[in-house]
Amino acid sequence: MIIICNKQKLQDGISICQKAITGKSTMPILEGIYINATKEGITLIGSDIDVCIETKVDADVLEEGKVVIDSKIFGEIIRKLPNSDVRIEIIQDDTVQITCEKSVFNVVFMNADEFPSIPKLDIAKELKVSQSILKNMIKSTSFAIAQDETRPILQGILFEVKEKKLNLVALDGYRMAIKTEYLDNDFDIEVVIPGKTLNEVSKILEDIESIVNITFTNNHILFDLGETKIISRLLEGKYVNYLSLLPQEHKLLINVNRQELQNGIERASLMAKEGNSNLVKLEMNEESIIITSNSQLGKVREEVTANMQGDPIQIAFNSRYIIDVLKNMEDDNVQIEMTSSVSPCVIKGKEAESYKYLVLPVRLIR
Amino acid sequence: MIIICNKQKLQDGISICQKAITGKSTMPILEGIYINATKEGITLIGSDIDVCIETKVDADVLEEGKVVIDSKIFGEIIRKLPNSDVRIEIIQDDTVQITCEKSVFNVVFMNADEFPSIPKLDIAKELKVSQSILKNMIKSTSFAIAQDETRPILQGILFEVKEKKLNLVALDGYRMAIKTEYLDNDFDIEVVIPGKTLNEVSKILEDIESIVNITFTNNHILFDLGETKIISRLLEGKYVNYLSLLPQEHKLLINVNRQELQNGIERASLMAKEGNSNLVKLEMNEESIIITSNSQLGKVREEVTANMQGDPIQIAFNSRYIIDVLKNMEDDNVQIEMTSSVSPCVIKGKEAESYKYLVLPVRLIR
Numbered sequence: 237m238i239i240i241c242n243k244q245k246l247q248d249g250i251s252i253c254q255k256a257i258t259g260k261s262t263m264p265i266l267e268g269i270y271i272n273a274t275k276e277g278i279t280l281i282g283s284d285i286d287v288c289i290e291t292k293v294d295a296d297v298l299e300e301g302k303v304v305i306d307s308k309i310f311g312e313i314i315r316k317l318p319n320s321d322v323r324i325e326i327i328q329d330d331t332v333q334i335t336c337e338k339s340v341f342n343v344v345f346m347n348a349d350e351f352p353s354i355p356k357l358d359i360a361k362e363l364k365v366s367q368s369i370l371k372n373m374i375k376s377t378s379f380a381i382a383q384d385e386t387r388p389i390l391q392g393i394l395f396e397v398k399e400k401k402l403n404l405v406a407l408d409g410y411r412m413a414i415k416t417e418y419l420d421n422d423f424d425i426e427v428v429i430p431g432k433t434l435n436e437v438s439k440i441l442e443d444i445e446s447i448v449n450i451t452f453t454n455n456h457i458l459f460d461l462g463e464t465k466i467i468s469r470l471l472e473g474k475y476v477n478y479l480s481l482l483p484q485e486h487k488l489l490i491n492v493n494r495q496e497l498q499n500g501i502e503r504a505s506l507m508a509k510e511g512n513s514n515l516v517k518l519e520m521n522e523e524s525i526i527i528t529s530n531s532q533l534g535k536v537r538e539e540v541t542a543n544m545q546g547d548p549i550q551i552a553f554n555s556r557y558i559i560d561v562l563k564n565m566e567d568d569n570v571q572i573e574m575t576s577s578v579s580p581c582v583i584k585g586k587e588a589e590s591y592k593y594l595v596l597p598v599r600l601i602r
Numbered sequence: 603m604i605i606i607c608n609k610q611k612l613q614d615g616i617s618i619c620q621k622a623i624t625g626k627s628t629m630p631i632l633e634g635i636y637i638n639a640t641k642e643g644i645t646l647i648g649s650d651i652d653v654c655i656e657t658k659v660d661a662d663v664l665e666e667g668k669v670v671i672d673s674k675i676f677g678e679i680i681r682k683l684p685n686s687d688v689r690i691e692i693i694q695d696d697t698v699q700i701t702c703e704k705s706v707f708n709v710v711f712m713n714a715d716e717f718p719s720i721p722k723l724d725i726a727k728e729l730k731v732s733q734s735i736l737k738n739m740i741k742s743t744s745f746a747i748a749q750d751e752t753r754p755i756l757q758g759i760l761f762e763v764k765e766k767k768l769n770l771v772a773l774d775g776y777r778m779a780i781k782t783e784y785l786d787n788d789f790d791i792e793v794v795i796p797g798k799t800l801n802e803v804s805k806i807l808e809d810i811e812s813i814v815n816i817t818f819t820n821n822h823i824l825f826d827l828g829e830t831k832i833i834s835r836l837l838e839g840k841y842v843n844y845l846s847l848l849p850q851e852h853k854l855l856i857n858v859n860r861q862e863l864q865n866g867i868e869r870a871s872l873m874a875k876e877g878n879s880n881l882v883k884l885e886m887n888e889e890s891i892i893i894t895s896n897s898q899l900g901k902v903r904e905e906v907t908a909n910m911q912g913d914p915i916q917i918a919f920n921s922r923y924i925i926d927v928l929k930n931m932e933d934d935n936v937q938i939e940m941t942s943s944v945s946p947c948v949i950k951g952k953e954a955e956s957y958k959y960l961v962l963p964v965r966l967i968r
Binding site: 306309312313316317318331338339340341342343344499500502503506507532533534535536537538539540 | 672683697709710872899900904905
């Protein structure tokens, strides 16, 4: 193998593939980056058990070949090189030489034949969505993924195509995030993607209109971005029937400025940190929300102007769940629907119907 | 006590005082910020055993008084408030009320009488230096302070005034940093200041010409910046006779571009990380320095163009020590003086004589 490649392009490719490499695998080969040089150019692959990321890098291939190089040391070497052409050549059975201007690295490599093969995907069902929309949908929901491992299915995000809509749903037993976008496609599907995979996908996605082709098989999902392909394992099992969790009605509708509410709750929660309860109480008056909290440190009262339609309610929340929702929203004004002090509340954008959040209150002992 | 104060000014003052509060003291009162409101305005004080920082903040004092508030919660509350006037009032024996627009915090405070008094300093000897010069002198030397506690005096920086020069010196047994500036003063003095204190001082110092008045007593040093005063305990004991460590002559003088040498050593050290030895070898040729390193991962060869005067030498270093020096220098070109592969080498700016670094080589077993 002899290849010549621009340092910056190689660095960018390594950085993309490294997002798949968790270092948590028991197989040493999975700590490496697979480099496959053919006449068409070079392909880099990073992989672990859940996800596999493959990206193409422009290069002059003087001699074909393949190697697996430790991803950490390879990434550090390329990053530290001057911005010039990098030449990579197999010089011994187990050694690759990396040269760039006056730098010469001889690095031990691993046997490329030991690298696991990429799952073969029969293109069954395919849909198209823009990078920016998909990136935004993941960001809007992934914070609500369950952190504990008691129900593995909740560590994933539901990826549901239904009636020409794409729904992403995450929930953890205390809150739920639903993000919806219209799609022009002709099939329905429902899969659950590991949350940490989707978070890595969203880091690779750019805020651009380019199309991502998404292909499904029984066990895998493929995100095809063109030069880069991401294949993720799917989680087994049926996702929660999330629609049944949404309240059918509400008794109080609140219109409030998102940033003002967030600031008020954030300040109130400063006094609620003790014992990690994060408990803040909200009392709805005619024209404002009174937020209070107290602990051994002292107490706090915040007032946020709001428009109320319906019966006043007193309710308490874990402030972290409400703050997570508010700071992931984009609208300046939000609508909050409440029924009682023990019923879940629904938070959505005043105009946009494209997302919906549900937060469970904390039941207070009176 | 009743005071009204701009939020941003109060936040800046808290941030300055917090640099003294390490949270490592066994006295709970030292986790607080002392607020003293008099007709002249308010003074904030943060303190631990080694250092005490006092700063004045503009405020309207409607009623004099003093309190000590937990520095962490106080800092967080003020930082999260809107940028508006903040009112602080004692409303109960142990409670202070902080109000700002629609936010009302009641916070428990500690008894100000329990706060340790600031050391009284008889102004004995005083010298003046600009903030930017002092900041730069600390930055140029503090990285070489000893990290281990076997010789406590080496955890300090020597602050020496001699023959109208101010010398700051730090050394740890492997390397030494000396930074010198001319002063117009009429006395000599030699004290050792705890390194971590000086690091905090340098964060408060700005890159401006304003004068710092420095006053010495037997046990303390006072940095008076005008609105802010920093008092540090001095370390007891005599500092190493650092001048005796400097080689009197050299057999090889190297002129080299600082950034190129740093890049070469940084890249070479990527292969030297294994076992934390960081060992890189330097071989001086007629017109270049060949840097090599190897480990189980592989090996590397770097070449840096340099001008040589004298006998060629092969020498090995812990790369970290050389990199620390090079990245803290300002000159584009540096001079390196060497005598043998087991003698310390001296690194200085090509033009500037204001700083000098000494690095011990690693003796190689042949």
